[in-house]
Amino acid sequence: MKLPMAEHPDPADLLFKALADPSRRKLLDVLHAHDGRTLAELCAHLDMTRQGVTQHLDLLEAANLVVPLRRGREKLHFLNPVPLQEIYERWIAKFEKPRLKALSTLKQSLEKDDD
Known part of the structure; x- marks a missing residue:
């Protein structure tokens, strides 16, 4: 084509x-x-x-x-697989960062509560 x-x-x-x-x-x-x-x-x-x-x-x-x-x-x-990786980097990876940051913050907060 x-x-x-x-x-x-x-x-x-x-x-x-x-x-x-x-x-x-x-x-x-x-x-x-x-x-x-x-x-x-x-x-x-x-x-x-x-x-x-x-x-x-x-x-x-x-x-x-x-x-x-x-x-x-x-x-x-x-x-x-290169075009799939490019789509991942453009459309998926950037949306994962805030979610992972929120989980990290939650983990730190919960660990502080245990102290």
Whole structure:
């Protein structure tokens, strides 16, 4: 799924779109369990046509979550967790800090009460 330069969506939008579909999340889970799978191996995990799986893989590649690598006639697919880490750092980690600070403050307060 190669998009012309003018039609490139925001990478975060593409990433969230890729993660929104349960079949694509299943493909990511399969690759997490065993990286470097062929299209045929990935098709075995989904109840859909080869063309359907290919379309899902194209979107995952466009979101940079899956990286294909040719080995002879085979095309292997590998999970790229970097975009997920970037989303974690941008959207999750910053929301954890206040919660962790509150728990730390509560712990210190409770320990003072025990003294």
